[in-house]
Amino acid sequence: MDEPINRLKLSRLADLCSSELVRRRQKEPADDSFCLEIFRRAILEHDEQAWFVLQKCFGENVRAWIHSHSSSDIALLHDSEENYVAQTFSRFWIAVHEQHFEFKTLNGALSYLHATLNGIFTDLMRAQLRSREVPLPDQDSPEEPAAEQPEDDLEVWNTILSLLNDERERRVAQLLYFNGLKPKYILERFPQEFTDVKEIYRVNCNIVDRLQRNRERLRWLLGDEEV
Amino acid sequence: MTENPHGIALSEEKLMSVAYGEGMLSESEREHLKQCALCQQQLTLYKQTNRLLSAKLYRFLCPSGVELNYYCLGMVSDESRIRIASHILDCPSCADEVVEIRQLQANFDAFPVTPYAVPKAIRRLFAEHVIQHAQPVIRNNAPKKGWPRQYQAESIGLSLHLSRTSNGEMMLLGIITTSNTKATVSAFEGSKVDLYYAPGPLAVDRQDAETAVPLLSTEVDGGGNLILEPVPTGSFVMLVRLPEQEVVIEELTVDQE
Numbered sequence: 196m197d198e199p200i201n202r203l204k205l206s207r208l209a210d211l212c213s214s215e216l217v218r219r220r221q222k223e224p225a226d227d228s229f230c231l232e233i234f235r236r237a238i239l240e241h242d243e244q245a246w247f248v249l250q251k252c253f254g255e256n257v258r259a260w261i262h263s264h265s266s267s268d269i270a271l272l273h274d275s276e277e278n279y280v281a282q283t284f285s286r287f288w289i290a291v292h293e294q295h296f297e298f299k300t301l302n303g304a305l306s307y308l309h310a311t312l313n314g315i316f317t318d319l320m321r322a323q324l325r326s327r328e329v330p331l332p333d334q335d336s337p338e339e340p341a342a343e344q345p346e347d348d349l350e351v352w353n354t355i356l357s358l359l360n361d362e363r364e365r366r367v368a369q370l371l372y373f374n375g376l377k378p379k380y381i382l383e384r385f386p387q388e389f390t391d392v393k394e395i396y397r398v399n400c401n402i403v404d405r406l407q408r409n410r411e412r413l414r415w416l417l418g419d420e421e422v
Numbered sequence: 423m424t425e426n427p428h429g430i431a432l433s434e435e436k437l438m439s440v441a442y443g444e445g446m447l448s449e450s451e452r453e454h455l456k457q458c459a460l461c462q463q464q465l466t467l468y469k470q471t472n473r474l475l476s477a478k479l480y481r482f483l484c485p486s487g488v489e490l491n492y493y494c495l496g497m498v499s500d501e502s503r504i505r506i507a508s509h510i511l512d513c514p515s516c517a518d519e520v521v522e523i524r525q526l527q528a529n530f531d532a533f534p535v536t537p538y539a540v541p542k543a544i545r546r547l548f549a550e551h552v553i554q555h556a557q558p559v560i561r562n563n564a565p566k567k568g569w570p571r572q573y574q575a576e577s578i579g580l581s582l583h584l585s586r587t588s589n590g591e592m593m594l595l596g597i598i599t600t601s602n603t604k605a606t607v608s609a610f611e612g613s614k615v616d617l618y619y620a621p622g623p624l625a626v627d628r629q630d631a632e633t634a635v636p637l638l639s640t641e642v643d644g645g646g647n648l649i650l651e652p653v654p655t656g657s658f659v660m661l662v663r664l665p666e667q668e669v670v671i672e673e674l675t676v677d678q679e
Contacts, residue, residue, distance in 0.1 A: 216533075219532075219533050220533045220535070222533070222535070256532060256533065259533070259534050260534070263534045268546075268623065271546070272546065286488055290488070290492065294497070294499075296497075301532070302532055305532040306495060306527065306530055306532070307492070307495065307497060309527075309530055309532070310488075310491035310492055310494070310495050310497075310523075310527070311488055311491070311492075313487075313491050313523065313526060314486065314487040314488025314489070314490065314491035314492070315487065315488065316487070317487025317488075317490065317491065317519060317523070318486055318487035318488065319487075320487075321481055321484075321487065325476075325477075325480045325481070348482055348483055349483070351478070351479075351482070352479070352482075352483060355479075368475075369512075370514070371472070371475075371476075372472075372475040372476050372478075372479040372480065373479050373480065373481065373482070373483070373513075374480075374481070374513065374514055374515045375476060375480045375481065375515070376514070376515075377442055377444065378438075378439070378442055378444060379442075379444050384514065385514075392439070392444070393435050396434075396435040396436075396438040396439050396442075397434070397435050397438075399438055399472075400434040400435065400437075400438050400468075403438075403467065403468055403471045403472075406471065406475075407467065407471065
């Protein structure tokens with residue numbers, strides 16, 4: 196080919212990229228430079244058409260990753276394959292724009308795209324575990340916290356920590372509430388830190404009592420209603 | 423715990439263990455809890471506080487899943503790398519996720535040839551339990567307990583019967599039908615049917631991983647029939663893996679009667 200790769204028409208580049216991808220899918224040696232040029236134009240030159248071509252060329256890869264992912268069963272109960280593909284490209288776009296990446300290898304670019312999809316699934320699994328452990332309160336439930344939560348997450352956490360007595364209580368609060376672990380599992384996971392599960396229950400009773408005593412300061416967290 | 427008229431109150435630790443669903447109360451303790459308003463109030467306080475704290479605080483300072491994946495690839499800024507690395511040291515949940523992510527990334531295949539060779543995605547349908555009009559339905563009658571049961575998932579119907587084998591073991595007999603005039607039940611021949619202990623393979627909790635393995639499996643015959651045996655008592659989830667859709671039957675409870 197005489198023409199330098201960066202001068203090739205996008206349509207020609209797309210054809211060449213597709214042919215090379217067929218080879219790659221058949222596990223044959225392939226020239227990745229055409230595919231990488233599409234990534235370069237889309238990301239570094241902000242070429243919208245190249246971005247469109249990129250999604251068209253690599254959408255099949257994302258679909259294949261979705262279906263070979265261990266969480267695909269659960270994920271597809273929540274949203275469609277098309278939406279996950281769209282989300283993956285959208286998050287990828289934001290990330291590469293922020294970082295101004297120039298990928299040197301196709302495998303590097305696809306690893307990053309794959310990491311984006313896996314991150315979306317990781318977040319979905321977290322949300323699943325959370326909703327399983329913590330059912331949403333009724334809309335008119337009196338338990339619903341009434342006051343406004345501080346905007347800064349770190350401030351929220353520091354307020355709670357400041358009310359706890361010592362490192363032990365802070366550690367138990369972190370493992371129970373922040374990490375969502377159950378007392379028996381905490382003991383199993385950190386046997387060197389606790390004598391028995393009763394100790395975790397006991398420390399947690401103290402935490403609850405202490406926070407309840409300070410409920411005025413924690414109205415955004417514990418609500419207004421007394422039990 | 424304050425004094426109360428129903429004997430010795432349960433300790434705070436015991437009540438906290440009940441709040442987490444981990445407590446093993448004796449018969450007399452259970453009886454006490456039923457009667458004692460003070461213990462009940464304390465238990466409610468524990469449950470409510472645990473729930474509110476978890477709802478507000480669960481993983482709320484963790485880096486997002488996407489960020490964690492980029493971190494594992496080594497493709498985050500120096501500032502993010504230091505922040506995430508120091509967070510992982512203190513957060514067992516993120517540390518676990520990092521192990522999983524690194525494993526996945528180590529085995530990454532940009533062009534996988536396996537599972538996604540099938541161009542058509544399989545749809546998953548949750549079958550609805552249908553109360554048959556021929557059965558007498560009275561108020562407060564729990565239809566999920568009676569047999570036979572009829573389930574419907576779009577055009578697919580499944581009638582389930584509980585019977586006994588000659589040696590007294592229980593077996594589930596199923597008949598699949600279709601109301602789609604363009605399809606016949608013979609198309610379902612050879613389709614796999616798996617019976618799992620609930621919550622089954624769709625559950626996400628890792629502690630339920632053992633229920634993701636089928637307890638019993640069989641295949642649909644040319645007439646749309648299936649037999650699963652021996653079926654123990656318990657709660658189950660059934661997956662009927664038809665060529666173009668999977669039909670999920672939940673809340674399948676089998677008891678001795």
